Each structure stands twice: as C-alpha cells, then as structure tokens.
Amino acid sequence: MAGYDDFAEIYDAWVQSVPLTKHNQAFYVAEYLKTAGTVVELGVGNGRIALEAVRQGKAVIGVDSSTVMLAQCRQRAEAAGMAETVTLIHADIRDFVLPEPAELIALPFHTIGHLVTTDDKCRVVRQVFDQLAARGRFLLDHFVFNPARARELDRAPRLRAEYTSATTGRDVLLWETSVFDVNEQTMRLFAWTDELEEDGSLAQRRYRRLTFSWLHTDQMRAIIEEAGFVIEHAYGYYDRRPLKDDSPEQVWVARKP
Ligand SMILES: C[S@@+](CC[C@H](N)C(=O)[O-])C[C@H]1O[C@@H](n2cnc3c(N)ncnc32)[C@H](O)[C@@H]1O
Incomplete structure (x- = not known):
C-alpha cells in the first residue's frame, strides 16, 4: 500500500x-x-x-x-x-x-x-x-463522525509536530489537513513535512496522502x-x-x- x-x-x-x-x-x-x-x-x-x-x-x-x-x-x-x-x-x-x-x-x-x-x-x-x-x-x-468537528477541521492546516530529522539534521515541521466529503463519508488526509534550512528557507516539502471512509x-x-x-x-x-x-x-x- x-x-x-x-x-x-x-x-x-x-x-x-x-x-x-x-x-x-x-x-x-x-x-x-x-x-x-x-x-x-x-x-x-x-x-x-x-x-x-x-x-x-x-x-x-x-x-x-x-x-x-x-x-x-x-x-x-x-x-x-x-x-x-x-x-x-x-x-x-x-x-x-x-x-x-x-x-x-x-x-x-x-x-x-x-x-x-x-x-x-x-x-x-x-x-x-x-x-x-x-x-x-x-x-x-x-x-x-461529528459534523461540527468536521466543519472545523475541513481544509484547515494544523501543525502536528516539530522535530529534527534523523537523516538530514534539519528542523522539520509536520503539517496536516483533512478534506471531508460528507455525502460520500470520506476524508482525504494530507500530511506534509517542511524541512528548513538554518536561515528559515524551505529546503524540502513532501506531501503524503491517505483516504479514510467512516461508517x-x-x-x-x-x-x-x-x-x-x-x-x-x-x-x-x-x-x-x-x-x-x-x-x-x-x-x-x-x-x-
Ligand atoms: C493507522 S495504521 C495502524 C498501525 C498500528 N495498528 C497502530 O495502531 O499504530 C494502519 C495500518 O494498516 C495498514 N493497512 C491499511 N490498509 C491495509 C490493507 N488493505 N491490508 C493490509 N494492511 C493495511 C497500513 O499499512 C498501516 O500500517
């Protein structure tokens, strides 16, 4: 997968x-x-x-x-x-x-x-x-599934974690957002990492995607x-x-x- x-x-x-x-x-x-x-x-x-x-x-x-x-x-x-x-x-x-x-x-x-x-x-x-x-x-x-919570989360970026990459030694910001389709009962989750240079410029951004379907x-x-x-x-x-x-x-x- x-x-x-x-x-x-x-x-x-x-x-x-x-x-x-x-x-x-x-x-x-x-x-x-x-x-x-x-x-x-x-x-x-x-x-x-x-x-x-x-x-x-x-x-x-x-x-x-x-x-x-x-x-x-x-x-x-x-x-x-x-x-x-x-x-x-x-x-x-x-x-x-x-x-x-x-x-x-x-x-x-x-x-x-x-x-x-x-x-x-x-x-x-x-x-x-x-x-x-x-x-x-x-x-x-x-x-x-909670409709009020879904409205709050829908498309809103959230900072999930800050850490130092074990491979590059750079500071990393881990972000996430969710896109809900209430009729289809699905949520697409995007999680992305921003790796930062010492001067704060972006060294690398990488997206990961997952789909959930709730019952x-x-x-x-x-x-x-x-x-x-x-x-x-x-x-x-x-x-x-x-x-x-x-x-x-x-x-x-x-x-x-
Ligand atoms: C949310 S993680 C849960 C991992 C672990 N049980 C935990 O609680 O930390 C979901 C796991 O299910 C696996 N997975 C998702 N769909 C699968 C499928 N159709 N067959 C086998 N594994 C699957 C993923 O590869 C992933 O490792």
Whole structure:
C-alpha cells in the first residue's frame, strides 16, 4: 500500500501528536494480554501496539500490506530481542490467511477506514470471522463522525509536530489537513513535512496522502452482525465508557458464536 509506505517515515511523529493513541494502545495491549491463545493484529504497522504486548509477554501475529511499515516493525522487534515472539505476515487484510484459527483478531486505530468501499469493509469483517476460532473475539474501532468537528477541521492546516530529522539534521515541521466529503463519508488526509534550512528557507516539502471512509455506528453494527458476530460491547472510547451519539470513538468487541 503506497500510502503507508510513504507515511512510515513520519508515522511516529504523527502518532505522538494524536492524544488518543496512548489510550488505544493501553486498551488493545490489555485485551491481548488477557487472551489465552493466538492474538492477531491486522494493520500492525510498525508494531506500536503489538510490540508493547510482546514486551509484556504475549506473542502476536501482525498482518500488514506495507513493506516499509513491516520492515520497521521487524527491525524494532529484532533490536529489542523480541523477534521470536512476533510473526509478521505481508498480506492484504481483505484476504489474509492464518496458519491456525485465532482466539483474538484486532483491527485497531481506525484502520477499517482505509478500506474505502463498504464492500471492502464487509469483506474484511467476513474474513476475520472465517479466520477466528469458535468463540474467538474481534476488536475494532473507528472515530464517530461529528459534523461540527468536521466543519472545523475541513481544509484547515494544523501543525502536528516539530522535530529534527534523523537523516538530514534539519528542523522539520509536520503539517496536516483533512478534506471531508460528507455525502460520500470520506476524508482525504494530507500530511506534509517542511524541512528548513538554518536561515528559515524551505529546503524540502513532501506531501503524503491517505483516504479514510467512516461508517456511522449503526452501519458498523450492521456489518459486524451481518458477518455472524454477536456484539458483546460497544464502547464510546478506550476507557470503556458506553457508546453514545456524541462519543468521540466507536470501539467494538464482538464474538464468533
Ligand atoms: C493507522 S495504521 C495502524 C498501525 C498500528 N495498528 C497502530 O495502531 O499504530 C494502519 C495500518 O494498516 C495498514 N493497512 C491499511 N490498509 C491495509 C490493507 N488493505 N491490508 C493490509 N494492511 C493495511 C497500513 O499499512 C498501516 O500500517
């Protein structure tokens, strides 16, 4: 997936500028640790969540289509001496196949939103159902679309982070803007880095683009149930407060009967 190969270099700086990432990491790590049996993270990325669970003693299988994100994950696991307890599979989450049925499959941090069509979202949920053991659980989340917040964010540039590039030693500004199409339920995200010379002139600007397509909570509930799952919990945030119309997030815990 070219989008994420391009994003890999700025992923950590970007994630650190999003406060909910600490909360989603804590939520998923707790769920992985309490699962007896195989845990799989779809869209494992550079291992931000999975490697923390591995560090705390739980083996994790990670699936991702970005070779660059997977390479980062592998390097981090090796550097931490944890390569034995993380298994990485290079595959598309719409048709991933596991060596054995899993007890838990997670699709964290809005990753279902990268599947832009409803057909593709249904496909991944059905594939998860297929790859789970009987009584296995499926965890996923997405933001809850908020029209007022979208109007505020739409096309507004935001400075996400300031840091020094490890490769060039230059100061870098990481910017982001989002362009919403409310009828199509899609958001195009542009993230760009400005690398500055000492005199403040622009040495280099580089854009990265990603597209998300959100589902409203009733649509998400429908695709989970249509695949055959029983929904055990619908949370409104990673602290497990109940899901409401004005919740910032939708966090689903579903079980294969
Ligand atoms: C938002 S990141 C999440 C990474 C990690 N789970 C975390 O929380 O930091 C989404 C990840 O999903 C991967 N991804 C997106 N679409 C995918 C697809 N169709 N198949 C496999 N991986 C995909 C991207 O490459 C990226 O690494």
